[in-house]
Amino acid sequence: MKPGVLHYMDTGLRAVTPVVLAFLLLVISRLPFGIEGLESAMPLLTLMAWYYWTIYRPALMPSIALFVLGLLQDLLTGGPLGLMALVLLLVHWIVDAQRRVFLGKSFVVGWWGFGLVALGAEVVIWLLACIYYDQLLGVRPFGFQFMLTVAIYPCFAWLFSWVQRAIVK
Amino acid sequence: MRRIRDNDAHSFLPFRATGQRITLLILIFLSTAIFIVGKANTGLSDRARSSLADVTVPVLDVLSKPILGLDWAAKRVVDMIFVYRENDHLREINRRLRDWQARALRLEQENQRFEKLLNVQNDFGKTVITPRVVADASGPFVHAKLLNVGKDDGIRKGQVATDDFGLVGQIVAVGQRSARLLLLTDLNSRVPVLVGAKQNPAILAGDNTRFPTIVFLPVGVQAMPGDLVVTSGAGGVFPPRLPIGRVVSSRDDVIRVQLFSDSDRLDFVNILDFRAPPKLEDPRSIADSAK
Numbered sequence: 001m002k003p004g005v006l007h008y009m010d011t012g013l014r015a016v017t018p019v020v021l022a023f024l025l026l027v028i029s030r031l032p033f034g035i036e037g038l039e040s041a042m043p044l045l046t047l048m049a050w051y052y053w054t055i056y057r058p059a060l061m062p063s064i065a066l067f068v069l070g071l072l073q074d075l076l077t078g079g080p081l082g083l084m085a086l087v088l089l090l091v092h093w094i095v096d097a098q099r100r101v102f103l104g105k106s107f108v109v110g111w112w113g114f115g116l117v118a119l120g121a122e123v124v125i126w127l128l129a130c131i132y133y134d135q136l137l138g139v140r141p142f143g144f145q146f147m148l149t150v151a152i153y154p155c156f157a158w159l160f161s162w163v164q165r166a167i168v169k
Numbered sequence: 170m171r172r173i174r175d176n177d178a179h180s181f182l183p184f185r186a187t188g189q190r191i192t193l194l195i196l197i198f199l200s201t202a203i204f205i206v207g208k209a210n211t212g213l214s215d216r217a218r219s220s221l222a223d224v225t226v227p228v229l230d231v232l233s234k235p236i237l238g239l240d241w242a243a244k245r246v247v248d249m250i251f252v253y254r255e256n257d258h259l260r261e262i263n264r265r266l267r268d269w270q271a272r273a274l275r276l277e278q279e280n281q282r283f284e285k286l287l288n289v290q291n292d293f294g295k296t297v298i299t300p301r302v303v304a305d306a307s308g309p310f311v312h313a314k315l316l317n318v319g320k321d322d323g324i325r326k327g328q329v330a331t332d333d334f335g336l337v338g339q340i341v342a343v344g345q346r347s348a349r350l351l352l353l354t355d356l357n358s359r360v361p362v363l364v365g366a367k368q369n370p371a372i373l374a375g376d377n378t379r380f381p382t383i384v385f386l387p388v389g390v391q392a393m394p395g396d397l398v399v400t401s402g403a404g405g406v407f408p409p410r411l412p413i414g415r416v417v418s419s420r421d422d423v424i425r426v427q428l429f430s431d432s433d434r435l436d437f438v439n440i441l442d443f444r445a446p447p448k449l450e451d452p453r454s455i456a457d458s459a460k
Binding site: 027028030031032033038041042062063064066067070071072074075077078079080081082083085086089092093125127128129131132133135137141142145161166 | 189192196197199200201202203204205206207208214217218221222225228229232233235302303305306307308309310312313314317349351356376377378389435436456
């Protein structure tokens with residue numbers, strides 16, 4: 001039987017779910033939560049999405065989507081334009097090359113891998129920000145952001161795996 | 170031999186994988202180029218930012234409402250738990266404030282009399298609009314907020330924002346329906362101020378910490394913890410004598426200021442309309458103002 005329009009729409013919607021979810025996380029991470037000190041150390045929610053989908057469904061997180069979402073993040077945060085896009089593409093490059101190390105391994109291995117990736121990303125963000133602003137920036141907010149990001153990764157990894165099982169398939 | 174990738178049927182085709190790799194490299198190159206161009210020409214990225222903010226602000230406006238609601242509910246619960254203790258505390262504060270009020274009224278009358286005698290022209294700016302903060306445009310290297318008003322509401326670049334306690338920051342970019350507010354704590358924030366009872370001129374400079382620093386104090390002048398910091402109005406961007414904060418420490422030659430404004434709990438801000446008096450050196454501006 002020939003698949004109908006609805007079938008294509010269904011697979012299409014399932015396929016764009018990871019990118020849409022990453023976009024929602026980007027918007028959510030910009031909301032004014034009013035929690036003391038959180039604004040400068042807001043966890044990199046989008047990095048988690050990119051990391052997870054690059055490992056488990058790389059075809060659904062193409063580099064062009066990374067580029068566009070990275071630029072959107074730069075525009076929304078008021079940081080140097082191109083910075084997050086560059087960092088996320090580099091992350092994508094590295095994780096994509098190493099994804100078989102993490103596939104099928106226990107969750108702790110994935111978490112540990114995310115910690116390494118987040119650390120690398122924060123160092124690159126810090127370096128590029130120092131270059132952009134022509135001065136040595138304090139590392140503390142970057143450190144806090146790194147720790148928060150790694151600490152809450154399990155919650156989001158759980159969310160993503162649920163989405164993967166329930167919607168993306 | 171090339172090994173088959175798990176889970177990714179598309180990668181069976183070697184040319185497809187190469188194509189993806191080339192796309193990735195092109196995009197990395199493109200981001201680097203954007204980064205470099207953005208550093209050289211900040212106006213371009215500011216314009217792009219304002220147009221995007223115009224589109225996203227209505228969305229963020231709706232999304233941030235439930236958070237405000239939750240925040241309000243949480244505050245109510247906490248208030249109810251501590252209502253008795255809070256009441257005692259408020260009574261004590263009220264007693265002290267009455268005392269202050271009497272002194273303030275006396276000083277205000279006295280001040281008005283002096284200003285009349287000296288024929289002082291005062292312009293502290295009037296609140297034109299009170300927009301809502303809809304998004305936090307902050308990160309480890311930026312401290313800014315996104316507001317739900319723009320050119321359509323009469324907002325101009327350079328206008329000054331305050332909350333109930335003091336100066337918050339300055340509008341640095343304006344779109345049709347959105348505006349970006351740079352906080353005093355941001356790395357790029359510089360405000361001419363007066364420090365202490367002697368009114369020593371200096372600059373308040375943000376450095377991405379919660380406590381901005383005082384720089385360029387006159388040589389030999391010391392700032393003491395507790396010294397009041399207010400805007401000086403020099404340069405004509407900020408209205409004079411807006412309260413900013415108090416000096417908290419001057420360790421290691423770094424003088425830090427605790428702000429009166431509360432940027433963590435910023436729901437609404439007041440935008441002041443302040444126009445600097447015309448500069449006397451420029452004859453054209455005098456001619457314009459005489460028209």
